[in-house]
Amino acid sequence: MSIFARRLTVENYRNFASFELELDEHLTMLVGRNAVGKTNLVEALQLLTAGRAFRRPAPAEMVLEGQDRCALKLDLEGEGRVIDHGCRVEEGRRSFSRNGKRCPASGMRGVVPSVLFCPDDLDMVKRGARVRRDAIDGFGVQLNESYAQLEGTYERAVEQRNALLKEAYTTRELMGAWNESLAATGAALTVHRLALLYRIRGYVRAFYASLAGGEEADISYTPTWECGGEDVIAAVASKEHERAHAIEIVRSRLEEAYEERAEEEFRRGVTLVGPHRDEVTFTIAGRDARTFASQGQQRSLVLAWKMAEVAVTRDILSRPPLLLLDDVMSELDAARRTAFIAQIEDGVQTVITTTNLGYFDTETLERAKVVMIGEGEHACG
Numbered sequence: 277m278s279i280f281a282r283r284l285t286v287e288n289y290r291n292f293a294s295f296e297l298e299l300d301e302h303l304t305m306l307v308g309r310n311a312v313g314k315t316n317l318v319e320a321l322q323l324l325t326a327g328r329a330f331r332r333p334a335p336a337e338m339v340l341e342g343q344d345r346c347a348l349k350l351d352l353e354g355e356g357r358v359i360d361h362g363c364r365v366e367e368g369r370r371s372f373s374r375n376g377k378r379c380p381a382s383g384m385r386g387v388v389p390s391v392l393f394c395p396d397d398l399d400m401v402k403r404g405a406r407v408r409r410d411a412i413d414g415f416g417v418q419l420n421e422s423y424a425q426l427e428g429t430y431e432r433a434v435e436q437r438n439a440l441l442k443e444a445y446t447t448r449e450l451m452g453a454w455n456e457s458l459a460a461t462g463a464a465l466t467v468h469r470l471a472l473l474y475r476i477r478g479y480v481r482a483f484y485a486s487l488a489g490g491e492e493a494d495i496s497y498t499p500t501w502e503c504g505g506e507d508v509i510a511a512v513a514s515k516e517h518e519r520a521h522a523i524e525i526v527r528s529r530l531e532e533a534y535e536e537r538a539e540e541e542f543r544r545g546v547t548l549v550g551p552h553r554d555e556v557t558f559t560i561a562g563r564d565a566r567t568f569a570s571q572g573q574q575r576s577l578v579l580a581w582k583m584a585e586v587a588v589t590r591d592i593l594s595r596p597p598l599l600l601l602d603d604v605m606s607e608l609d610a611a612r613r614t615a616f617i618a619q620i621e622d623g624v625q626t627v628i629t630t631t632n633l634g635y636f637d638t639e640t641l642e643r644a645k646v647v648m649i650g651e652g653e654h655a656c657g
C-alpha cells in the first residue's frame with residue numbers, strides 16, 4: 277500500500293456535530309440505517325481527495341443546520357509522509373487547505389485520487405451523453421492537472437461565447453478571435469478526453485466480458501464536428517509525443533466547423549460544435565445500451581467502468597485510488613459483488629456503506645473494519 281487515507285474528522289458538517297472516522301488500510305464498512313449520514317461521509321472523503329463531490333454541494337448545504345461554519349480534515353499517510361487535506365466553510369464560502377496552508381480545490385488532487393460508485397451512477401447508461409462526458413472528465417481532472425485546467429477554461433469560454441452569440445451587436449468578425457481561442461482549448465480537451473477514454477475502453481471491454489459471460493460491450497465517441505476521424509485522432513492521442521500534432525489537426529477542423537455553422541449558431545445563440553456536445557455511446561452486443569440494455573446489463577456496464585477507473589489510475593499514477601462504494605451492494609448480485617471485492621484484495625483501499633451486513637460473506641467481514649454509524653458506538657471487526 278502506498279499512500280492511504282487514515283482518518284476523517286468533521287465538525288458541524290451536514291448531520292454531524294463532531295465525528296471522527298478511522299479508516300482501515302484495506303476495507304472499512306460504514307453500517308447504519310437510512311439517513312444516519314453514510315453518504316455524507318463518503319461525500320466528505322470524495323471532496324478531500326478529488327476536490328469536488330458528486331452532489332456538487334453548495335457551501336451552505338455542507339454546514340450543519342443552525343451552525344455558521346464547518347470544518348473537514350482528512351489525514352493521509354504512507355511513503356514516509358503525513359499529509360492533511362482540509363476543507364472549511366465560513367461565511368458561506370468554501371476553502372481548501374493542504375498541511376494547514378490554504379490552496380485551491382486542485383490542491384486536493386494528485387495524492388490519493390478517488391473512484392466513487394453510487395446508485396446514481398446508473399444514469400451513466402440510462403441518461404444523455406452529458407453524464408458520460410462528465411464521467412470521463414471528472415476522472416481525467418483527478419489524474420492530470422492540465423486536463424483540469426482545460427476543462428475549467430473550456431466550460432467558461434463556451435458560456436461566454438454563447439452570451440456573445442445572443443448579443444445583437446456581435447458580428448462574425450468579432451467572433452473570429454473567440455473562435456480561435458475556443459478552438460485551441462476545445463481541441464486540447466477533446467484529445468485529452470479521447471486519450472483517456474481509449475485507456476478506459478480497453479478495460480471496460482475486458483471487465484464487462486468477464487462479468488457478463490463473454491458478452492461484448494464497447495464505447496464509441498462521436499464528435500459534433502468533422503475532426504478527422506475518431507480512430508485517427510485516438511490513435512495519435514494515445515501516443516503522448518504525438519499529442520501536439522493531434523491537437524493541431526482537431527483545432528483547425530473545429531475552427532472550420534464554427535465557420536460552417538456560424539449562421540445557425542447566431543440564430544440559436546449557442547455553440548453547437550465542440551467537446552461540450554460530443555456524443556459518447558455505450559453499446560452492448562453492438563446495440564445502443566441506453567435503449568437496449570437490461571437492468572442487469574446496465575449495472576455490469578457501470579461496474580466495469582468503475583473497475584476500469586481503478587485500473588487506469590494504477591497505470592497512470594502507479595498507485596491505486598481510494599474506492600468509495602456508496603450503497604451499491606444492494607444493486608449488485610453475488611457474482612458482481614465478488615468481482616468488486618476481488619479489487620479490494622488487490623490492495624485497493626475501500627470504503628463501503630451499507631444498511632445490511634448480510635450482503636457480505638464472513639471472510640470479507642472478518643477482514644473489514646466495521647464502523648456502526650448513528651448508534652454512538654464504533655465496533656471493530
Ligand SMILES: Nc1ncnc2c1ncn2[C@@H]1O[C@H](COP(=O)(O)OP(=O)(O)O)[C@@H](O)[C@H]1O
Pocket residue numbers: 289290291292308309310311312313314315316317336337338339340341
Ligand atoms: N446541512 C445539513 N444539516 C443537517 N442535516 C443534514 C444536512 N445535510 C444533510 N443532512 C441530513 O443528513 C441525512 C442524510 O444523510 P445521508 O448521508 O444521505 O444518509 P445515509 O447515506 O446514511 O442514508 C438526512 O437526514 C439529511 O437531512
Ligand SMILES: [Mg+2]
Pocket residue numbers: 314315316602603
Ligand atoms: Mg446514502
